[in-house]
Amino acid sequence: MEFMGFGVRWRHWILSCLKSTPILVLVNGSLTSEFKLERGVRQGDPLSPFLFILTAEGLNALTKAAVNSNLFVGSEIGSDKICVSHLPYADDTIYFVEWSSQNFRNLMKLLKYFELTSGLKVNYKKSKLYGVGVNNCEVETMAKQLGCDFDTLPFEYLGLPIGSKSNKISSWEPVIEKFTKRLSDWKAGDHIDSIGVSFKDSFSKSIGNGYNTRFWSDNWVGSSTLKNRFRRLFRIDRDPNAMVKDRINRNGCGLWEWIRDPAGRTRGQFQELCDLIAGTRLIDKPDSWVWKLGGNVEFFVWRTRKKRIPSLIELDKRGIDLHNVRCPLCDDDVESVDHDILFCKHPFDVWSKVFNWWGLNMASSLCINEMFTASPSIAMSEVGSMVWQAMIWTCGYLIWWNRNQNVYNNKCWTPPVTLCEVQVKLFEWISKSCKIKKIE
Numbered sequence: 001m002e003f004m005g006f007g008v009r010w011r012h013w014i015l016s017c018l019k020s021t022p023i024l025v026l027v028n029g030s031l032t033s034e035f036k037l038e039r040g041v042r043q044g045d046p047l048s049p050f051l052f053i054l055t056a057e058g059l060n061a062l063t064k065a066a067v068n069s070n071l072f073v074g075s076e077i078g079s080d081k082i083c084v085s086h087l088p089y090a091d092d093t094i095y096f097v098e099w100s101s102q103n104f105r106n107l108m109k110l111l112k113y114f115e116l117t118s119g120l121k122v123n124y125k126k127s128k129l130y131g132v133g134v135n136n137c138e139v140e141t142m143a144k145q146l147g148c149d150f151d152t153l154p155f156e157y158l159g160l161p162i163g164s165k166s167n168k169i170s171s172w173e174p175v176i177e178k179f180t181k182r183l184s185d186w187k188a189g190d191h192i193d194s195i196g197v198s199f200k201d202s203f204s205k206s207i208g209n210g211y212n213t214r215f216w217s218d219n220w221v222g223s224s225t226l227k228n229r230f231r232r233l234f235r236i237d238r239d240p241n242a243m244v245k246d247r248i249n250r251n252g253c254g255l256w257e258w259i260r261d262p263a264g265r266t267r268g269q270f271q272e273l274c275d276l277i278a279g280t281r282l283i284d285k286p287d288s289w290v291w292k293l294g295g296n297v298e299f300f301v302w303r304t305r306k307k308r309i310p311s312l313i314e315l316d317k318r319g320i321d322l323h324n325v326r327c328p329l330c331d332d333d334v335e336s337v338d339h340d341i342l343f344c345k346h347p348f349d350v351w352s353k354v355f356n357w358w359g360l361n362m363a364s365s366l367c368i369n370e371m372f373t374a375s376p377s378i379a380m381s382e383v384g385s386m387v388w389q390a391m392i393w394t395c396g397y398l399i400w401w402n403r404n405q406n407v408y409n410n411k412c413w414t415p416p417v418t419l420c421e422v423q424v425k426l427f428e429w430i431s432k433s434c435k436i437k438k439i440e
């Protein structure tokens with residue numbers, strides 16, 4: 001990495017991913033003794049392809065050096081006699097070698113040298129030797145000497161035919177066939193639905209009493225609608241518009257009404273469906289929409305609900321020794337999640353303004369969890385209640401963010417500005433997820 005011009009700090013970061021570091025942990029406010037963590041990159045680690053590319057670059061440099069000093073001779077191609085020695089692609093490398101035993105010996109030395117310096121191993125069992133204009137016996141003998149396999153042209157590389165006549169239509173037929181199949185699979189599948197993220201797709205239903213959620217066509221369990229996932233079953237349901245409460249009773253048992261009983265392939269699908277909905281229990285609460293595309297916001301709401309927001313009072317409960325658990329901004333109350341996001345001076349102001357914007361009065365007795373799940377007190381359309389939910393979550397998140405900026409970075413914070421931020425963020429998000437261009 002040094003040779004490739006990476007800076008000291010960057011190299012240090014990469015190295016620290018691979019080296020062991022001693023660790024101390026805070027348990028109930030006191031430190032444990034030091035222990036060592038084992039580190040390294042496993043298969044599948046997002047870092048490993050990058051490290052592999054760096055190492056493969058070593059092989060590239062090594063080959064170039066060998067070509068430049070005439071130790072290794074590639075093949076000349078075309079009327080301009082361009083010399084091609086090798087083509088690396090991901091974890092594959094193709095070598096083009098002028099047919100001479102000297103050349104092969106040097107190639108083997110070069111690969112050996114690469115193995116020794118990089119610690120990577122060339123898999124000769126998976127490597128193949130092809131001869132162009134060389135008879136098959138000779139290719140076989142050479143392959144045996146090199147310890148690899150041999151094959152004849154044409155062969156397929158990355159799905160393309162190599163070595164067949166590229167101007168012949170027949171040699172492209174398999175490729176065209178493959179593409180046609182891919183495209184028609186793609187058209188037939190669910191993918192077409194997911195191309196445009198529609199407004200409703202960014203929500204899923206959280207099931208309460210199951211009265212307001214369509215069993216087959218609303219998104220309430222798993223990652224897509226049951227209609228898309230279990231097409232065959234959907235077709236044999238007597239009522240395609242059945243609600244969740246029509247198909248699941250209060251004990252979580254299925255209430256099925258089939259045109260004909262699931263048999264054969266639908267039998268298997270039916271079992272899968274039963275497994276999928278097995279955990280669903282109906283409760284005395286209306287179904288509500290849950291925002292899925294929240295990113296930071298969604299994570300924030302989840303943390304708030306689980307009381308994982310590190311307010312001073314929560315830290316104090318975990319036994320961490322703090323001098324003072326009162327709110328650093330107003331000193332009116334202890335710093336709890338509800339205080340931070342709802343009742344502290346600025347947050348309360350922001351919430352009142354947001355409610356005002358919708359022509360509502362804020363109920364002062366709510367706690368933050370109720371705030372995140374409650375429906376507004378006025379009747380709203382389905383889309384209206386989704387926007388409402390998105391707004392409440394966005395507002396909570398922005399209050400928390402602004403508050404932290406205020407406490408830790410001394411950044412000034414005013415409620416009217418936060419109201420604007422809520423409006424802008426909400427508008428940005430809605431216009432991204434649907435075609436509404438104006439919010440009243």
Ligand SMILES: [Zn+2]
Pocket residue numbers: 327328329330331332333339343344345
């Ligand atoms: Zn406060």
